[in-house]
Amino acid sequence: MLQELFTPSVQHALDLAGIFVFAISGALLAVRKNFDVFGMAVLAEVTALGGGLLRDLIIGAVPPAAFTDLGYFLMPLVATALVFFLHPEVERIQVGVNVFDAAGLGLFCVTGTVKAYEYGLGLTMSAVLGLATAVGGGVLRDVLANEVPSLLRWDRDLYAVPAIVGATVVALCIRFDALNGVTASLAALAAFTLRLLALRFNLRAPRAWNRRSATADDGQ
Amino acid sequence: MLQELFTPSVQHALDLAGIFVFAISGALLAVRKNFDVFGMAVLAEVTALGGGLLRDLIIGAVPPAAFTDLGYFLMPLVATALVFFLHPEVERIQVGVNVFDAAGLGLFCVTGTVKAYEYGLGLTMSAVLGLATAVGGGVLRDVLANEVPSLLRWDRDLYAVPAIVGATVVALCIRFDALNGVTASLAALAAFTLRLLALRFNLRAPRAWNRRSATADDGQ
Amino acid sequence: MLQELFTPSVQHALDLAGIFVFAISGALLAVRKNFDVFGMAVLAEVTALGGGLLRDLIIGAVPPAAFTDLGYFLMPLVATALVFFLHPEVERIQVGVNVFDAAGLGLFCVTGTVKAYEYGLGLTMSAVLGLATAVGGGVLRDVLANEVPSLLRWDRDLYAVPAIVGATVVALCIRFDALNGVTASLAALAAFTLRLLALRFNLRAPRAWNRRSATADDGQ
Numbered sequence: 067m068l069q070e071l072f073t074p075s076v077q078h079a080l081d082l083a084g085i086f087v088f089a090i091s092g093a094l095l096a097v098r099k100n101f102d103v104f105g106m107a108v109l110a111e112v113t114a115l116g117g118g119l120l121r122d123l124i125i126g127a128v129p130p131a132a133f134t135d136l137g138y139f140l141m142p143l144v145a146t147a148l149v150f151f152l153h154p155e156v157e158r159i160q161v162g163v164n165v166f167d168a169a170g171l172g173l174f175c176v177t178g179t180v181k182a183y184e185y186g187l188g189l190t191m192s193a194v195l196g197l198a199t200a201v202g203g204g205v206l207r208d209v210l211a212n213e214v215p216s217l218l219r220w221d222r223d224l225y226a227v228p229a230i231v232g233a234t235v236v237a238l239c240i241r242f243d244a245l246n247g248v249t250a251s252l253a254a255l256a257a258f259t260l261r262l263l264a265l266r267f268n269l270r271a272p273r274a275w276n277r278r279s280a281t282a283d284d285g286q
Numbered sequence: 287m288l289q290e291l292f293t294p295s296v297q298h299a300l301d302l303a304g305i306f307v308f309a310i311s312g313a314l315l316a317v318r319k320n321f322d323v324f325g326m327a328v329l330a331e332v333t334a335l336g337g338g339l340l341r342d343l344i345i346g347a348v349p350p351a352a353f354t355d356l357g358y359f360l361m362p363l364v365a366t367a368l369v370f371f372l373h374p375e376v377e378r379i380q381v382g383v384n385v386f387d388a389a390g391l392g393l394f395c396v397t398g399t400v401k402a403y404e405y406g407l408g409l410t411m412s413a414v415l416g417l418a419t420a421v422g423g424g425v426l427r428d429v430l431a432n433e434v435p436s437l438l439r440w441d442r443d444l445y446a447v448p449a450i451v452g453a454t455v456v457a458l459c460i461r462f463d464a465l466n467g468v469t470a471s472l473a474a475l476a477a478f479t480l481r482l483l484a485l486r487f488n489l490r491a492p493r494a495w496n497r498r499s500a501t502a503d504d505g506q
Numbered sequence: 507m508l509q510e511l512f513t514p515s516v517q518h519a520l521d522l523a524g525i526f527v528f529a530i531s532g533a534l535l536a537v538r539k540n541f542d543v544f545g546m547a548v549l550a551e552v553t554a555l556g557g558g559l560l561r562d563l564i565i566g567a568v569p570p571a572a573f574t575d576l577g578y579f580l581m582p583l584v585a586t587a588l589v590f591f592l593h594p595e596v597e598r599i600q601v602g603v604n605v606f607d608a609a610g611l612g613l614f615c616v617t618g619t620v621k622a623y624e625y626g627l628g629l630t631m632s633a634v635l636g637l638a639t640a641v642g643g644g645v646l647r648d649v650l651a652n653e654v655p656s657l658l659r660w661d662r663d664l665y666a667v668p669a670i671v672g673a674t675v676v677a678l679c680i681r682f683d684a685l686n687g688v689t690a691s692l693a694a695l696a697a698f699t700l701r702l703l704a705l706r707f708n709l710r711a712p713r714a715w716n717r718r719s720a721t722a723d724d725g726q
Contacts, residue, residue, distance in 0.1 A: 100439075129406070187573055218548060220541055319654070370714045432649075
């Protein structure tokens, strides 16, 4: 019954929207890295589908959803075409992209947690996989582009925390038998809002204490 | 019947040849990166077997072929030994290596597509996995060596396109029930020839339009 | 009977100890790379659990042990907290960390080989997966941190060789029906001792012959 949180068509539309905005971020990074159009498509696909792919391999859901739903595969190609032809315009609405990316983050941490739980994982590890679903694609994107993953960097606004909060709320709802379309939406909304707040107020996570005493490349 | 495209021994010999030439490219990159002999072996194995490993994990063919056929594992070690002792000579025949690499590309995009289809994937996603089989090892090689993947770079000759063509031809043959040893060979030959043409005439894919207006690091 | 090498609680305690020391090395690299506390946790988890995760995906043991045993997940968080608050002290006992890391290496190459064999792989490929279990986490750590994997670098002390020796000894013991708690411990001890000797005497593996004649960036 968990999978009936939303009607299938609503769920599918939300998935496609999340995939689309993640793909945009992948294609934009590819342009910044001076990749060709195929590099753009690869990075768009990996960013959009990488997190869910990782989750599906780990829970044993093979072939992964990314390889059974043609729409999941085509959406990043649409995003690639858009960025290919309208790159400056897409860059200009970076704020808009950030908002959509936050929406994708909120959505994926919820659906990822639910799917992992349905495949028999414990509540804690389901939440961990929800987090991995939400952030995994971005990490793969940065690794392929030979960049330090944005997720790990100190000088970037909070990204993991909103997804952790969203996934944890979902796990708690499952625990107390209170997961439904409303609570799931609220969990996604919480992650979405937190991410927007982090962007607006440049919220960051602390680094290890006393680094200065031990590292010379602090300002790196 | 699909797996009977070629006699098993012919198929196996072709696989080993493809694995060998991909392994050579991995070992050569390891030498350029100043790795030790174990680094060479790791990079040779990953380059040669990484694409097929990725495909097998995704279609659920575990343990993957790379871990059940001892020849698949030993071939990259032979390539490593060859490059270890005869590095300058192997570099000198770089043109030859490129030709063999093109042959591996053609072969793997065909066998990868066929295997994915046999495991129940749709035609489009089978072709995508054929492409992943052909280029995945090279991407893993570059990621491990901490380089921007050659596949994604604008300033490299076409590599994905030949594999896409080969995989698409195979998918179309399956669709129209026309896949046999001859058509499969022609698909591999098409990919092989296209790759050689790309190398000969420095064919490249375009980058996004209007980058200059938006990026400062264009010449990077 | 293979899995009864040690009593379950002894085996579990050894696993947790190995996970802990690998996690410490991940968290320390995160501090050096100036990552925030979440980056530290991600790198600690990946270093500690990545090798076993890779092995479990390849042998088809899903969900992987890393996602079914809560202790496996929590241990790297403890290591992260320790490094977060006591970073200079942990750095100061780097020698101690190296000793523990060598112990983890010895342990994981043995347990990885045994588990792969239990899942039906051949002896050679079981040893290869034992090696992958022992060194895979460190490679993933370096890839995520955007560094050239320490495993592959020429200017680092032997790391793969001790694990290869340990895994090979285990495979030979299985072959001759001589694997038990004592021989398994001796295999782990051999790998552990070899790694300490490599650290003590700066043992390194050779690079390809005649590189100078062919590469300009030798001193890189």
